[in-house]
Amino acid sequence: MSEHEQQAKQRIQQLQKLLTRYNREYYELDEPSVPDSEYDALFRELQQLERDHPDLASANSPTQKVGSKPLDKFDTVAHEVPMLSLDNAFDEDEFEAFTLRVNERLDSSNNITYCCEPKLDGLAVSILYENGKLVRAATRGDGYRGENITENVKTIRNVPLELSSEAPQRLEVRGEVFMPTAAFEAFNEQARKREQKVFANPRNAAAGSLRQLDSRVTAKRPLHFYAYSLGVIDEQAEQALPNSHYQRLQQLARWGLPINDEVKTAASVAECEAFYNDIFARRDELRYEIDGIVYKVDAIALQQDLGFVARAPRWAIARKFPAQEQLTTITGVDFQVGRTGAITPVARLEPVNVGGVTVSNATLHNADEIARLGVRIGDVVSIRRAGDVIPQVVSVVEEKRPGHTQAIEFPTRCPVCDSEIERVAEEAVARCTGGLICAAQRKEAIKHFASRKAMDIDGLGDKIVEQLIERDWIKSPADLYKLTEPMLASLPRMGQKSAKNLVNAIAATRETTLARFIYALGIREVGEATAAALASYFQQLDAITEASVEQLQEVDDIGTVVAQHIHAFFAEPHNQTVVQQLREIIEWPEGEAVGPVDDRLAGNTYVLTGTLSSMTRDEAKQALEALGAKVTGSVSKKTTAVIAGEAAGSKLTKAEKLGVVVLSEDELKALL
Numbered sequence: 001m002s003e004h005e006q007q008a009k010q011r012i013q014q015l016q017k018l019l020t021r022y023n024r025e026y027y028e029l030d031e032p033s034v035p036d037s038e039y040d041a042l043f044r045e046l047q048q049l050e051r052d053h054p055d056l057a058s059a060n061s062p063t064q065k066v067g068s069k070p071l072d073k074f075d076t077v078a079h080e081v082p083m084l085s086l087d088n089a090f091d092e093d094e095f096e097a098f099t100l101r102v103n104e105r106l107d108s109s110n111n112i113t114y115c116c117e118p119k120l121d122g123l124a125v126s127i128l129y130e131n132g133k134l135v136r137a138a139t140r141g142d143g144y145r146g147e148n149i150t151e152n153v154k155t156i157r158n159v160p161l162e163l164s165s166e167a168p169q170r171l172e173v174r175g176e177v178f179m180p181t182a183a184f185e186a187f188n189e190q191a192r193k194r195e196q197k198v199f200a201n202p203r204n205a206a207a208g209s210l211r212q213l214d215s216r217v218t219a220k221r222p223l224h225f226y227a228y229s230l231g232v233i234d235e236q237a238e239q240a241l242p243n244s245h246y247q248r249l250q251q252l253a254r255w256g257l258p259i260n261d262e263v264k265t266a267a268s269v270a271e272c273e274a275f276y277n278d279i280f281a282r283r284d285e286l287r288y289e290i291d292g293i294v295y296k297v298d299a300i301a302l303q304q305d306l307g308f309v310a311r312a313p314r315w316a317i318a319r320k321f322p323a324q325e326q327l328t329t330i331t332g333v334d335f336q337v338g339r340t341g342a343i344t345p346v347a348r349l350e351p352v353n354v355g356g357v358t359v360s361n362a363t364l365h366n367a368d369e370i371a372r373l374g375v376r377i378g379d380v381v382s383i384r385r386a387g388d389v390i391p392q393v394v395s396v397v398e399e400k401r402p403g404h405t406q407a408i409e410f411p412t413r414c415p416v417c418d419s420e421i422e423r424v425a426e427e428a429v430a431r432c433t434g435g436l437i438c439a440a441q442r443k444e445a446i447k448h449f450a451s452r453k454a455m456d457i458d459g460l461g462d463k464i465v466e467q468l469i470e471r472d473w474i475k476s477p478a479d480l481y482k483l484t485e486p487m488l489a490s491l492p493r494m495g496q497k498s499a500k501n502l503v504n505a506i507a508a509t510r511e512t513t514l515a516r517f518i519y520a521l522g523i524r525e526v527g528e529a530t531a532a533a534l535a536s537y538f539q540q541l542d543a544i545t546e547a548s549v550e551q552l553q554e555v556d557d558i559g560t561v562v563a564q565h566i567h568a569f570f571a572e573p574h575n576q577t578v579v580q581q582l583r584e585i586i587e588w589p590e591g592e593a594v595g596p597v598d599d600r601l602a603g604n605t606y607v608l609t610g611t612l613s614s615m616t617r618d619e620a621k622q623a624l625e626a627l628g629a630k631v632t633g634s635v636s637k638k639t640t641a642v643i644a645g646e647a648a649g650s651k652l653t654k655a656e657k658l659g660v661v662v663l664s665e666d667e668l669k670a671l672l
């Protein structure tokens, strides 16, 4: 054996071993360690080597096999007709070469009609119906023997358990089970929160969900099915079948099976290309992921003439789309601050083309996710970009880890405003606590401050806030009170009159209530009710800013997390400065220092409905809450009383129906 031969032999063995391992991870464990693009490249390399050195090829090579053997934990099902794979074409030239081969083999120079189908990225299943009833379902397995997953397939909502009465006595359909993209994203998000298994992509999620021993688990997974071919069918029915694959799919649909309505026929290679381009342009808008287009010779008679090779039919090909997962290296990590202060670690990448788009950043979500992935700077990672979701780091390829990698250090101070970063134990997200001064959060902070239930500044809409911030006139809410009429009047589309009104509206908020003021600060998870509870419990702002986490929790309905948010907010020196500035401008009546609180309505729940004449509903709500009551929006048996103003509607009717006490406005005043 020459040295060259020796090298080829070694590489072939190496690739066979590696691909066998990747197959096991992908097909048996539903947990690939490399993206498909990497797998496909190695697979092609092996195919080429085996072609160049036929004496070194073996029937045991992954290039000769389909999938992986069925898992022992399932009963096996022998496929009467093997379930094969598909050959791939990675570009237009390869696709055209395929069509030329087809014409050549058929000894035809005519245009061949192809059936064009989106290549759904899920897993193949075979479903057997007898006398119209679903009796058995199986995975592809190694193509000859699959796993019996009947009970699991029965839980898929759009798989009919029974077909129409015209269906053949015995009918096997084949198709793809997949997880729609949005459902997949939501599923992973939940899994991350609960620290459960996160799937690399919808394909693995579908396979992992379908191959569960307990069908109740499968039932909870959002799976979907489309039929794309016929397996065995009783002879009599077979004779009546149309000679076109496309027509056969329509026939399946008439028997009650779901088929993909994107499927079309193409009468020429050019039409095939047009189909590809159309679907590719809409790839991100489809509800499911596809990794290419499957072209099938449409005439069944021609399919039979063409036949099969070891692992795939000669009459079909999968024209692949650019892969949505690719390998690249993390060169660093940036920390971005969102508009609500959430800190998101973003991996900087060596630019890589993913699905046709150059990607140079990918989200790492949060510190928990960094820990879960075990990712370090310098690592080779798998990046996924699909739909309109931001690119994500899916996994680390540990065997490609270089000698020098660096741990990712989560900052302790905000990269934008240098405030302390808070990480609440129960939450995955870390946040900047400089809510009032952080440039990243400024816009939201001011909008919130001015909003109706906060300081209620009439005429300070989102657009104006944005302009004020762009001009750098406002860095914190305190700057609002420095705005003058001429300044405001110089803004586009703002007349003298509106400028004057706005200045007056801002001035009017110099007198307010403690509850509104606290709510206006925009402390995380401190809504109106919590702000009111804080105000009525502590009576004075100082008492709140100085309260410990434990003291804050003495207030009804304030738990550890909220108490921690409040404490962290007031501990931040930048926030202290702004609060101090605001205090010099804004006034509110303060009660005596924390004393016995009047909570004589504690434990009661009220619902307000209709219009009150002596106060607004908001004011009534605050007054009730100040006495310890709860005010909710819907009437139930647990409601203590419904307070009905003028023109009360359905809530009043419901109260009467449930026998809940109804109070008039006068009765409310007496209560207060």
Ligand SMILES: NC(=O)c1ccc[n+]([C@@H]2O[C@H](COP(=O)([O-])OP(=O)(O)OC[C@H]3O[C@@H](n4cnc5c(N)ncnc54)[C@H](O)[C@@H]3O)[C@@H](O)[C@H]2O)c1
Pocket: 022, 023, 025, 026, 027, 032, 033, 034, 035, 036, 037, 039, 040, 066, 067, 084, 085, 086, 117, 118, 119, 120, 121, 122, 123, 124, 125, 140, 176, 228, 294, 318
């Ligand atoms: N990342 C890894 O480690 C790893 C390991 C093994 C395999 N893989 C990936 O899996 C591929 C090989 O898997 P495969 O053998 O299942 O082949 P395939 O996915 O390339 O093509 C065959 C499959 O396409 C599916 N399909 C979807 N829509 C179809 C339609 N309309 N008509 C017919 N079939 C349709 C069927 O499930 C069928 O079994 C590789 O190209 C690779 O990308 C990846």
Ligand SMILES: [Zn+2]
Pocket: 337, 414, 415, 416, 417, 418, 419, 432, 433, 434, 438, 439, 440
């Ligand atoms: Zn900040």
